[in-house]
Amino acid sequence: MERQEALVQAAYDLLAERGFEGLRTRDIAARVGVNIATLHYYYPTKEKLIRGVVGYAMERFRTTLQPAGSPGEQVRAHFAGIRRLARTEPKLFVVMGELAMRGRRDRAIAAIVRDVDNTWQKVLSALLRQAAKEGAIANPAKADDLAALIVATLKGLFMLPTEGRDPKEVDRQLRALERLIA
Amino acid sequence: MERQEALVQAAYDLLAERGFEGLRTRDIAARVGVNIATLHYYYPTKEKLIRGVVGYAMERFRTTLQPAGSPGEQVRAHFAGIRRLARTEPKLFVVMGELAMRGRRDRAIAAIVRDVDNTWQKVLSALLRQAAKEGAIANPAKADDLAALIVATLKGLFMLPTEGRDPKEVDRQLRALERLIA
DNA sequence: CTTTCCATCAATCAGATGATTGAATGGTAC
DNA sequence: GTACCATTCAATCATCTGATTGATGGAAAG
Known part of the structure; x- marks a missing residue:
């Protein structure tokens, strides 16, 4: 991997592990196995x-927002996609949380x-409207809200x-959310 | 105010302003007008x-969780209470966010x-059950979830x-939430 | 009045931290 | 082979940061 990418990747990993509070340039360089001056x-x-x-984190998240699956199932598929992403790339959500706070x-x-928030919200809003048109969910008066x-x-x-919590709780809460919308 | 309280208060304020990332003992002492050694x-x-x-922040939040108002209106009153708290003490939510991340x-x-989360969740769960019993909202299959x-x-x-956002947006979203529940 | 204890401060320490410098290394063009 | 350029490193800097030390003033105790 190119040095530049490797440095961003290491910084990303360390940011997820220690937060902005504990992010040190020396540690980033060390993880890549490189001198600080090189960084x-x-x-x-x-x-x-x-x-x-x-840039790396946001790009990564943005690419997962693209709708997929059969039209009527896209809202549900969107939730499933987020849940899967949380399972396969937990770091991404940690980093997003850190970035949100730093913002x-x-x-x-x-x-x-x-x-990114606005994009996410618009994608979801469009999905909701489409799902309502097909009768998959009740017509939301204000899809944007x-x-x-x-x-x-x-x-x-x-x-x-949500550490120290049963992951099944999140599953149950997501189902509760889907129930509310439908 | 007693030194001890003043120090906690200053630390609380500075934590809200700069986050854990930027929290410095020197600044805390300086804000109280006291030597670092005194801190x-x-x-x-x-x-x-x-x-x-x-302790200060959590106590402050916990005391606002106590239900109030006429029985059937308590869920709505709870939302109103949170919204009011966010308006009158924005620092509290910033600090809670910081603490959540640091957790x-x-x-x-x-x-x-x-x-604190569990307490909050239980208070709300009880309110939901009671509201359902009085027919104010639909009977939630799983009030806890x-x-x-x-x-x-x-x-x-x-x-x-949510900085840089119209506060009315939050209002609209809260109304959307109440609509979903009812 | 002297002793004792509490609160406070100026000065300082040791280690951490972001950044810089100047030299070495290796590859490419001429 | 020599000149040039990009890359890397060891060493170092200046500053920041949490914490400590020893001294000072004043109130309370005897």
């Missing part, structure tokens, strides 16, 4: 490297997070820590 | 001071956060950043 050769500042991580104090990151609500719920379920 | 006189370590902040790497904090879902939603709405 600074590719990324002049820690800040620039973090931007790289943001409070970093305008640039806030803008990126907001953008409902979609935003669902996004907030999924963020609460996956981006905030 | 360490009352709290031997930064960790101990943080425990103080955790991922700090077992002691994780246990406390989980405990529904309550946990609602808690996750409220956390997603209030503990994760």
Whole structure:
């Protein structure tokens, strides 16, 4: 793997493990097996490297938003997709949580997070409208608000820590959500 | 105000402003107008001071969970209470978000956060059952799961950043939530 | 008045941390 | 072979950061 990618990947992993609070350039370089000066050769500042991580994480998440499956099942498929992603790439949600929190104090990151949020919400809103048209769910008076609500719920379920909890609980809660919508 | 309280209060404020990432003992002492050694006189370590902040924040939140209002309106009143709290004490939700994230790497904090979560969830679950009994809402098949879902939603709405967003959006989403439940 | 204890401060320490410097290494063009 | 460029490293810097030390002033106790 290219140095540049390897550094972003290592920073991504360490961010998931220790949060921004415990993210150290030395540790990132060490994980790649490289001198700190080499890290600074590719990324002049820690800040620039973090931007790289943001891009990597957001791109990764955005590509999973694309709807798939038979039309009437797409809402359900969307939930299933998120649940699967949480299982196969738990780091991604940890990093997204960290980025969301950091967005409070970093305008640039806030803008990126907001953008991904909006995309997510719009995708979901379109899915809801389509599902309603096909009678799969009740016609939501305000699909946009409902979609935003669902996004907030999924963020609460996956981006905030649930360690020490039975994973089946999350499953049950997701089913409760699907029941509410239908 | 007593030194000890003043230190916890300052740490709480600074935690809300800068997050764990930017929390410095020097700044805390300076905000109280006191020498660092004085801070360490009352709290031997930064960790101990943080425990103080955790207790302060959680107590503050727990006291707002107590149900109030006429029986059939309590669920709605609960939402209104949370919304009001978010308006009058935005710091509290920022701090709770920080604590939730830190809980991922700090077992002691994780246990406390989980405990408050469970309390919240149980209060809400009882309210839902009671509201159903009075016919105010449809009988929820699984009140516990529904309550946990609602808690996750409220956390997603209030503990994760929404800066740069129209506050009316949150209002609309809360109404959408009430509509779903009823 | 002297002793004792509490609270506070200035000064300082040791280790961590982001960043820089100058030299070595190896490959490519001429 | 020599000049040039990209890449990497060991060593070092300046600053930050949590924590400690020894001294000082004042109130309470005897």
